[in-house]
Amino acid sequence: MLKPTQPAVDCVDKIIPLEFQTGWYDAGVEVMGKHLSGLVLIKNMPDSSIRVVFTNEAGVKFFDFEFKADNTFRVHQVIEQLNRKSVIATLQKDFELILGIPFRTHGIGSFMNDDELFFGAVEKDQTAYFITTKDCASLRRLEWRAGGKRMVTARIVEGSYPSPEQLAITHHTFAMQLTLKRIPKE
Amino acid sequence: MCKKVLIMRLVSVVVLMVGAIAGHGQYVGYKPVANLPVFRNQFAEESAKVMSIASDFTQEKILVALTEKITSQGKFWYKRSNKVRIEYQKPFSYLMVINADKMSVKDDQKESHVNVKSNKLFQQINRIMIDCVQGTIFESADFTSRAFENDKRYLLEMTPVSKTLKSFFQTIVLVVDKRDYAVVSIEMNEPGGDKTTMTFDNKVLNGNVPEQLFNL
Numbered sequence: 001m002l003k004p005t006q007p008a009v010d011c012v013d014k015i016i017p018l019e020f021q022t023g024w025y026d027a028g029v030e031v032m033g034k035h036l037s038g039l040v041l042i043k044n045m046p047d048s049s050i051r052v053v054f055t056n057e058a059g060v061k062f063f064d065f066e067f068k069a070d071n072t073f074r075v076h077q078v079i080e081q082l083n084r085k086s087v088i089a090t091l092q093k094d095f096e097l098i099l100g101i102p103f104r105t106h107g108i109g110s111f112m113n114d115d116e117l118f119f120g121a122v123e124k125d126q127t128a129y130f131i132t133t134k135d136c137a138s139l140r141r142l143e144w145r146a147g148g149k150r151m152v153t154a155r156i157v158e159g160s161y162p163s164p165e166q167l168a169i170t171h172h173t174f175a176m177q178l179t180l181k182r183i184p185k186e
Numbered sequence: 187m188c189k190k191v192l193i194m195r196l197v198s199v200v201v202l203m204v205g206a207i208a209g210h211g212q213y214v215g216y217k218p219v220a221n222l223p224v225f226r227n228q229f230a231e232e233s234a235k236v237m238s239i240a241s242d243f244t245q246e247k248i249l250v251a252l253t254e255k256i257t258s259q260g261k262f263w264y265k266r267s268n269k270v271r272i273e274y275q276k277p278f279s280y281l282m283v284i285n286a287d288k289m290s291v292k293d294d295q296k297e298s299h300v301n302v303k304s305n306k307l308f309q310q311i312n313r314i315m316i317d318c319v320q321g322t323i324f325e326s327a328d329f330t331s332r333a334f335e336n337d338k339r340y341l342l343e344m345t346p347v348s349k350t351l352k353s354f355f356q357t358i359v360l361v362v363d364k365r366d367y368a369v370v371s372i373e374m375n376e377p378g379g380d381k382t383t384m385t386f387d388n389k390v391l392n393g394n395v396p397e398q399l400f401n402l
Binding site: 024028035039043045051053055057060061076077080179183184 | 245247249252254256258272274277278280282291293294295296298353354374376378380382
């Protein structure tokens, strides 16, 4: 159970994951017992938008999403097999979370449990949290929650923001996990 | 979704095996092949002599609008008449094996198998792939094709006919060495302008390619 606490402005300023460094990631997706893999490019564009492109290893593009600076979202391309409203909405929310987009404009509330600090931004019927150790030493994970229930958790498995080496995104309401491992720059 | 994604991977294999150099109409340094029927026969005859291929490859994926590219390297094997192994080794590991009607893919997390026969599109793509390797692609109803040449190379431009293949590729172009009819480089052109190029190095034609490489 999360308890409201005094705003920890210093901690928010230190930890808030507003930046994500451009990079290629080796990606694996487990969804409803099926597995697929590919490469994900997360790229900061000169106009302050962020593009997320998923291709297979041989180069065929699965989707190309744009998260605009004004917080709108655009699908540049998606293959027919993934072109479902629910699939796109799920992927959009997953990437919004790890890109820290909900924390850009919404007021951030401070909460705590026994050993962690939670900083939440309400977006419609869900709240996006970034979660730190109590001493605000590091960002542990990010979460989407609804009514106190975890919907999605993004763990920083290795490295740290703005350039995490490995992320694992787990959905708690259906069987889906996405892992991203940063590919070393050429 | 898994089967459809595997189909796309198979499409990619076709692309990589056919090879391409982008363009509409003109290819710098090339002129149209003067006698196309003769070339088609010759291409089929010479390709038929290739029983196996072992090669290194370098693949470059370019996202034009994003001014981004990623380069990967690996090894490629082919054995007549319908066995292919593509092994990406750097900067990620990924293995694709095709053996007759069966196909498997393996990344660093999981291995998946599929029976190509279970899906019409799979069968179509499998057929195209084999046509490419065996030099009978000109007879394929899946593409319209044009051929160009210079002193050292042939350039074959394939344009997909079906809506499904068109959604993936604008053109697929194969560059072939005139000396041995081996693939020199590949470029796959997507409708949006992005492209994937595969270049083959250290090719060994008709060498010993162990059967175990194609075990599924």
